Amino acid sequence: MTAGAMISFKAVNKWFGSLHVLKDIDLEIMAGEVVVICGPSGSGKSTLIRCINRLEAVQSGEIVVDGHRLLDGHLDVPRFRAEIGMVFQQFNLYPHMSALDNITLAPRKVRRLPAAQAAKIARDLLAKVGIPEKENAHPSQLSGGQQQRVAIARALAMQPKIMLFDEPTSALDPEMINEVLDVMVGLAREGMTMVVVTHEMGFARRVAGRIAFMDEGRIVEVAPPARFFEHPASDRARQFLSKILSH
Amino acid sequence: MKAYEFHFIEIWKALPYLTEGAALTIGISFLAMLLGLVVGLALALTSQGSLRVGRWAVSAYVEIFRNTPLLIQIFFIYFGLPLLLVKLPAFASGLLALTLYSAAYNAEVFRAGLEAVPRGQREAARSTGLTAWQEARHVIVPQAVRISFPALGNNLVSLVKNSSLVSAIGMVELMFVANDISFNNFRSFEVYGAAVVYYMIIILVLSRGLALVERRLQKALA
Amino acid sequence: MRWQVIPQSLPYLLAGVRATLLLSATVLVTGTVLGVTWGLLRVFPVAALQRVMTVVVEAVRSVPLLLQMFFIFFGLPALGIQTPVFLSAVLAMTLWMGANLAEVIRGAIESIPRGQLEAGVSTGLTYGQAMRSIILPQALRRMLPPFVGLCTILIKDTSIAAIIGVFELTRAAQETIERTFRTFELYLVVAVMYFLICFPLTSLSRSLERRLGGPDHPRAVLASMAASR
Numbered sequence: 049m050t051a052g053a054m055i056s057f058k059a060v061n062k063w064f065g066s067l068h069v070l071k072d073i074d075l076e077i078m079a080g081e082v083v084v085i086c087g088p089s090g091s092g093k094s095t096l097i098r099c100i101n102r103l104e105a106v107q108s109g110e111i112v113v114d115g116h117r118l119l120d121g122h123l124d125v126p127r128f129r130a131e132i133g134m135v136f137q138q139f140n141l142y143p144h145m146s147a148l149d150n151i152t153l154a155p156r157k158v159r160r161l162p163a164a165q166a167a168k169i170a171r172d173l174l175a176k177v178g179i180p181e182k183e184n185a186h187p188s189q190l191s192g193g194q195q196q197r198v199a200i201a202r203a204l205a206m207q208p209k210i211m212l213f214d215e216p217t218s219a220l221d222p223e224m225i226n227e228v229l230d231v232m233v234g235l236a237r238e239g240m241t242m243v244v245v246t247h248e249m250g251f252a253r254r255v256a257g258r259i260a261f262m263d264e265g266r267i268v269e270v271a272p273p274a275r276f277f278e279h280p281a282s283d284r285a286r287q288f289l290s291k292i293l294s295h
Numbered sequence: 296m297k298a299y300e301f302h303f304i305e306i307w308k309a310l311p312y313l314t315e316g317a318a319l320t321i322g323i324s325f326l327a328m329l330l331g332l333v334v335g336l337a338l339a340l341t342s343q344g345s346l347r348v349g350r351w352a353v354s355a356y357v358e359i360f361r362n363t364p365l366l367i368q369i370f371f372i373y374f375g376l377p378l379l380l381v382k383l384p385a386f387a388s389g390l391l392a393l394t395l396y397s398a399a400y401n402a403e404v405f406r407a408g409l410e411a412v413p414r415g416q417r418e419a420a421r422s423t424g425l426t427a428w429q430e431a432r433h434v435i436v437p438q439a440v441r442i443s444f445p446a447l448g449n450n451l452v453s454l455v456k457n458s459s460l461v462s463a464i465g466m467v468e469l470m471f472v473a474n475d476i477s478f479n480n481f482r483s484f485e486v487y488g489a490a491v492v493y494y495m496i497i498i499l500v501l502s503r504g505l506a507l508v509e510r511r512l513q514k515a516l517a
Numbered sequence: 518m519r520w521q522v523i524p525q526s527l528p529y530l531l532a533g534v535r536a537t538l539l540l541s542a543t544v545l546v547t548g549t550v551l552g553v554t555w556g557l558l559r560v561f562p563v564a565a566l567q568r569v570m571t572v573v574v575e576a577v578r579s580v581p582l583l584l585q586m587f588f589i590f591f592g593l594p595a596l597g598i599q600t601p602v603f604l605s606a607v608l609a610m611t612l613w614m615g616a617n618l619a620e621v622i623r624g625a626i627e628s629i630p631r632g633q634l635e636a637g638v639s640t641g642l643t644y645g646q647a648m649r650s651i652i653l654p655q656a657l658r659r660m661l662p663p664f665v666g667l668c669t670i671l672i673k674d675t676s677i678a679a680i681i682g683v684f685e686l687t688r689a690a691q692e693t694i695e696r697t698f699r700t701f702e703l704y705l706v707v708a709v710m711y712f713l714i715c716f717p718l719t720s721l722s723r724s725l726e727r728r729l730g731g732p733d734h735p736r737a738v739l740a741s742m743a744a745s746r
Contacts (some may be wrong), residue, residue, distance in 0.1 A: 103638075
């Protein structure tokens with residue numbers, strides 16, 4: 049594994065039953081790097097990113113994240129996950145709690161912070177994502193874009209070293225996509241290590257260090273955005289780009 | 296105290312009768328369900344209809360049958376009605392009670408099923424010139440039935456279990472047979488144990504069968 | 518019709534009502550304890566345990582309550598266990614309540630979108646913490662309407678205990694009929710009595726369903742009907 053690599057996949061294979069969903073994945077992501085994973089649906093992008101925080105387990109190969117070997121049976125999974133933040137396509141906010149409580153839950157229960165301290169962190173984060181006035185609102189009272197920003201704040205509350213984004217804007221109405229992307233761009237500029245599964249190529253162009261193109265469970269191509277968009281090396285990447293960039 | 300000797304041979308001897316009882320249980324349940332489906336659908340359609348009296352009557356019917364014990368309903372029909380109207384034989388009484396009970400629950404399911412058919416279906420049907428009756432018959436009801444299927448299947452399973460209560464008025468089915476045999480040979484443990492196994496098998500097979508049909512319907516619907 | 522038999526037998530019937538409520542209350546307590554235990558075991562993420570619990574719950578739900586009572590009262594003495602009628606009825610109904618409540622609990626917990634559990638554990642919460650803070654509070658509210666529904670069915674099913682001789686409302690009616698032969702009037706008034714007890718509970722369950730924002734989409738209502746009988 050290269051020194052300074054935050055996330056490392058080596059010869060990783062995963063099956064869902066008899067379905068081979070990840071095939072011989074080799075990928076390294078350095079600290080502070082922003083990597084965008086894209087590809088047609090069913091290509092395994094979500095599965096790949098969910099392996100990073102062990103929401104999915106793999107059958108063969110090696111995954112090392114922040115020095116932890118994920119196939120190690122002795123891994124303290126909750127503690128490991130506390131160092132990684134994840135943002136989901138469906139937001140997954142807790143509907144019975146206010147925005148503030150959504151964010152403070154983990155700091156209080158996992159890091160055992162006193163309520164007041166956790167609340168301060170939460171308020172700062174809500175301000176950072178641009179909706180400080182919504183701290184007492186319940187998810188049902190927030191728009192999609194606002195919910196996703198609360199979800200990002202919730203993930204950031206644990207001060208993670210890595211942030212994972214699984215199609216964060218795919219469930220949003222078009223006019224709300226930018227408010228979420230802006231937050232993500234801000235995070236990238238602060239030097240956060242990010243792995244983002246998305247179709248938003250504009251975002252990729254702005255902040256991605258590299259783009260990984262996946263198709264049918266394999267990483268077909270990895271290249272910096274300029275090279276990927278101008279001169280895609282593989283036919284499948286070319287096809288994919290022509291489909292999503294044409295409208 | 297003399298230890299109980301298990302005479303499992305008694306089960307072997309009772310097998311033909313128990314099997315016959317099981318067949319009767321299945322037959323009675325399916326018959327009551329069939330009749331209960333027809334009546335239930337009629338009730339549901341009435342409750343969606345335009346007559347306020349009709350809606351109220353169906354509501355009252357459903358509430359009465361859902362808030363009183365099935366056993367009391369059975370006793371009322373078999374023991375009580377003779378004082379007022381006519382004495383029905385045990386089989387007819389039991390079947391009638393099970394049908395009316397089942398119809399009440401089926402009506403609820405059909406009502407929810409009718410409401411679950413997307414509004415757009417009615418609009419599409421009307422816009423192509425179908426009358427209300429045609430729309431109901433060809434578009435709404437078939438879809439409602441398909442949507443309602445799992446809940447109806449559950450009602451059938453409940454009905455099979457509830458059918459055991461008709462043994463209390465002397466109607467012959469599995470429970471009655473089990474009682475009859477064990478009261479004669481005193482092998483309660485073995486005979487009731489066998490009856491337990493019979494019911495488990497019936498319901499297991501029924502559940503699997505329903506799940507299979509449900510999957511086929513899902514494919515047809517999708 | 519000899520309607521005067523009703524006021525004449527009322528005291529005895531009311532004694533039956535008290536016995537019915539006592540039996541129901543007893544089973545409510547024991548059945549809830551068993552149901553909660555089984556329900557939580559059922560969702561505990563250990564595959565072998567879930568398989569065992571599934572078999573147990575499905576087995577109990579596959580046998581008519583009447584047969585369970587008969588088996589416990591008449592059959593268990595074979596194993597040397599003497600169970601008086603009341604206890605037999607309580608045992609059988611406790612098993613019934615436990616199995617059905619376990620299913621209600623499982624349904625409520627599984628109705629909470631999986632993504633919330635994932636979001637919780639992805640912030641470092643353990644499975645237990647996520648269950649306690651995120652899933653259970655929401656599941657509890659969803660369990661309440663079907664739980665009240667189970668209580669209603671419980672009260673109705675106490676009538677089955679009459680068949681093995683337990684004294685409760687149905688038995689009181691039967692005994693009164695043995696003296697007076699007025700089946701029509703007595704079964705009618707007993708039906709009314711059950712109705713007066715059960716209807717408020719049914720209405721409560723429905724209003725709880727509306728208030729706690731249970732499934733309001735018709736398809737979801739059907740799904741819950743399919744799951745909880």
